[in-house]
Amino acid sequence: MEQVLKSNRDESGRMQRPPNVLPGIIEILGRLCTSLPLYSCGVSAGFPSPADDHMECTLDLHKHVVQHPQATFFVRAAGDSMIGAGIFDGDILVVDRSLAPKHGNVVIALAEGHFTVKTLHINGVKQLKPENPNHAPIPILDNSDIEIWGVVSYVLHRLL
Amino acid sequence: MGGSILCAAQIVMMEQPIYALVDCNNFYASCERVFRPSLRDKPVIVLSNNDGCAIARSNEAKALGIAMGAPLHEIQDIVRQHNVAVFSSNYQLYGDMSARVMESLRHFCPDMEVYSIDEAFFRLDGFRDRDLTEFCSHIRQAVLQWTGIPISIGIAHTKTLAKVANHIAKKRTVTGVFEMLDPNLRTELLKKWPVEELWGVGRKWSVALRMLGIGTAWQFKNADIRMIRKRFSVVGERIARELQGISCLQLEEVKPKQQIICSRSFGQLQKKIEPIEEAVSNFAARGGEKLRSQKSVAQGIQVFVTTNRFRLQDAQYANSALITFPIPTSDTAQLVKAAKKGLQAIFQAGYNYKKAGIMLMDILPETQQQGHLFLPSALASDPRRAALMTAIDKTNAHMGKNTIFLAAQGTKLGWQPRSDQRSPRYTTQWTELLRVH
Numbered sequence: 001m002e003q004v005l006k007s008n009r010d011e012s013g014r015m016q017r018p019p020n021v022l023p024g025i026i027e028i029l030g031r032l033c034t035s036l037p038l039y040s041c042g043v044s045a046g047f048p049s050p051a052d053d054h055m056e057c058t059l060d061l062h063k064h065v066v067q068h069p070q071a072t073f074f075v076r077a078a079g080d081s082m083i084g085a086g087i088f089d090g091d092i093l094v095v096d097r098s099l100a101p102k103h104g105n106v107v108i109a110l111a112e113g114h115f116t117v118k119t120l121h122i123n124g125v126k127q128l129k130p131e132n133p134n135h136a137p138i139p140i141l142d143n144s145d146i147e148i149w150g151v152v153s154y155v156l157h158r159l160l
Numbered sequence: 161m162g163g164s165i166l167c168a169a170q171i172v173m174m175e176q177p178i179y180a181l182v183d184c185n186n187f188y189a190s191c192e193r194v195f196r197p198s199l200r201d202k203p204v205i206v207l208s209n210n211d212g213c214a215i216a217r218s219n220e221a222k223a224l225g226i227a228m229g230a231p232l233h234e235i236q237d238i239v240r241q242h243n244v245a246v247f248s249s250n251y252q253l254y255g256d257m258s259a260r261v262m263e264s265l266r267h268f269c270p271d272m273e274v275y276s277i278d279e280a281f282f283r284l285d286g287f288r289d290r291d292l293t294e295f296c297s298h299i300r301q302a303v304l305q306w307t308g309i310p311i312s313i314g315i316a317h318t319k320t321l322a323k324v325a326n327h328i329a330k331k332r333t334v335t336g337v338f339e340m341l342d343p344n345l346r347t348e349l350l351k352k353w354p355v356e357e358l359w360g361v362g363r364k365w366s367v368a369l370r371m372l373g374i375g376t377a378w379q380f381k382n383a384d385i386r387m388i389r390k391r392f393s394v395v396g397e398r399i400a401r402e403l404q405g406i407s408c409l410q411l412e413e414v415k416p417k418q419q420i421i422c423s424r425s426f427g428q429l430q431k432k433i434e435p436i437e438e439a440v441s442n443f444a445a446r447g448g449e450k451l452r453s454q455k456s457v458a459q460g461i462q463v464f465v466t467t468n469r470f471r472l473q474d475a476q477y478a479n480s481a482l483i484t485f486p487i488p489t490s491d492t493a494q495l496v497k498a499a500k501k502g503l504q505a506i507f508q509a510g511y512n513y514k515k516a517g518i519m520l521m522d523i524l525p526e527t528q529q530q531g532h533l534f535l536p537s538a539l540a541s542d543p544r545r546a547a548l549m550t551a552i553d554k555t556n557a558h559m560g561k562n563t564i565f566l567a568a569q570g571t572k573l574g575w576q577p578r579s580d581q582r583s584p585r586y587t588t589q590w591t592e593l594l595r596v597h
Contacts, residue, residue: 057510069478070260071306073586076593092593098306108596113198115596147197149308 065154071098073150075108075115082106082117084131091157093117095150106152111138112145117152177407178315178341180282180296181322182265184258185310185330187278188216191257192247194308195586195594203244207232207581209459210488210524215249215418248582251521252482255462256587259480260307263466266478268299270470274423276416277519281319296337315339316346319409320402323359324349324377343405350403353377360399360414365392377403415450420458422446423517429468430513436465437500443518444492444499451490451520459488459522461495463502468514479506482588488524495520 066072077091085106087093095108103123109116111128118128118138126140140146184190189204203221205214212232214221224238232239232246239246258277266272271283287295296313303311313336314326321340328349329338340346356366358377368391374380380388381403389397398409422443430436440463451458464480481502485494499518584592 068306070263074590074593076595078595079597081597092590093596097308110197115594117596149197 065094067153068096068098071150072096075117077117077155081130081132081135082119085119085155086157087117087131087152087155088157091155093152094154094156096153097150099151099153101148101151108149108152109138110145110147110149115149120148175285175288176317176405178284178288178292178317179319179322179407180269180284180292180313180315181319181326182280182282182299182311182313183326183330184261184278185312185336186216186218187258187309188247188249188254189218189221190309191250191254192245192583194257195583196245199245203242204247205239205244206247206249208524209249209522209582246581248580249522250582250585251460252484252585252588253583255460255480255482255519255521257307257309259462259464259478261303261309261311263478264303264306265299266466266469268295268302270468273411274421274517274519275411276421277419277521279416281322281411284315292341293335293337293339297335300336311336313337316341317405318402318407319411320359320399321346321405324353324357327357346405347378350377350381355380358399358403360395360409365396368392418521418523420447420450420520420523421517423464423515425515426513429471431509431511433503433507433509436507436513436516437503439516440499440503440518441496443516444495447518447520448490448492448495451523455526456523457488457490457526458485458495458520459524460484460520461498461502462519462521463499463506463516464519465503465506465513465516467511471512471514474512475510477508477511479508481505482521488522488526490526 073095075093075095077087077089077093079089087106093108099105101107101120103121105120106117107120107128109118109120109128116128116138118130121127121129121137122140128138128140128146130137138144138146186204188206189199192204192206193199199218201220202218203224203226204218205221205226206216207213208215214226214228214230214232214235217226217228221244224242224244226235226238226244235244238244254277261278262272262274262280265280265282269282269284269287271286272280274280284292284295292315296315300311300313303309312326312330314322314324314329315338316322316325325338325340328340329336332338340349353376355361355369355375355377356363358380361369361380369375369380372383372387372391374383380400383400385397385400388400395409395413398413402409424439424443426435426439444461447458447461460482462480462482464478466478467474467476469476483498483502485498489495503516584594586592586594
């Protein structure tokens, strides 16, 4: 399985640059919209109105995935501790720091000052649980040095 | 220009404005700590890319005696002994984190003015009937959670007083928020506030003030206003009046050194790129003028646009782009070209834009530009540089190697390449994302 996954990705797990982004020395922040600009129409962010049903815009993946731009960060998953959750080595994780972490959320946590991605368990046995039987859970005890950095809302896994 | 001075009776009858100064604690070090939390509570310094001097220090680094502007080779021993974490300036990261903090602040208060990369002023008049300390604590908590950056907030009736309140919030409170609206409290604090630490009062003025027997903010506030006007110009007079509680100082009169910001809210919302392009071109040109007038150059320019967060019927969008110059510049043509390019990259049709602006980053004196002589592009484009290099080579050939050399080239420690200790650009480069296991 791992062989198949690896062959579908280049060495650095690089994502392709969207076609409408200028190359060169411009650093574009992660919040850039990646839709192809065929239509220019704004989508109302207020209360729904009858007119909305008649408004069709090209789907904007970035806006769909990034709900809270100022608090959203992209990080890279490493290793295989979360393959059971569909997170594989090299995947990009969308991390939202504005979300309050809940039981069952996949979170980016700091354990003894090191970053880790695990499932948060706070009902019952409190621990940071991997989704791979080959990895041990990290218990959350009263004197544990554990902190939640953000909640993972989406994982981007490349097939090509 | 405005700024008419009201008499005391008029002031009493009007409600005084309420300002809050929000600023990030040890901003560059804090940015690094978001992605390296093990560095919290540890000494951290950030070096300028150009000359390797400390331009930012965490509190722990300050406590070790590392001075602002200290060159690395002078503090090597302290660095080694105390395991001080050393970073080259990562202003792509700092610019992005700054944009996040500012956008987060805009969520809470519409009347906001960004003053520098890590400071902004709020007008809290509209929140007068609320518990301001509680409101600002809430803002502080939100910014910390969303961006990881700790901030301090000072609340007072003028910007100058808000600066004092902010300093107290940062150094003397656990909550990070300090309200200095009560006149008695203000009096008590100003009596103990040295003039050197007043916003807008530089070293020269402090010395002159002390010679006149004015050593505290309280004394400055009570000094003869005509004398102040005569000796310290209209800016000095305005600072004195601000201490009295009369808001009259323009932000442009007290400039931050490390960045230059030019921005404006549009009177009418803008939908098309052309008027915004014209606006940012003007801002870039004005920025260039300011640079040249203070004999500086900038290493980067950030362009930002935003919609009006408080028009709930509008779709919301905010973005910024940062353009780095291989050769630091103050040339208007280059700045305008870069500003336009950045705007084109971030402009999205379909939004009603409220505000746009530029921020010139990593400003340094134009004399400190030695590295660029070695850039091939510099030689290709400027025949004078080519002639200079030829003259240097000829002289060295005739009188012996290294008769003429660049200062940066020939120290005992050798020439150090720039940016070799820069942290990853976690938020602007796909190849440099934070890795989590």
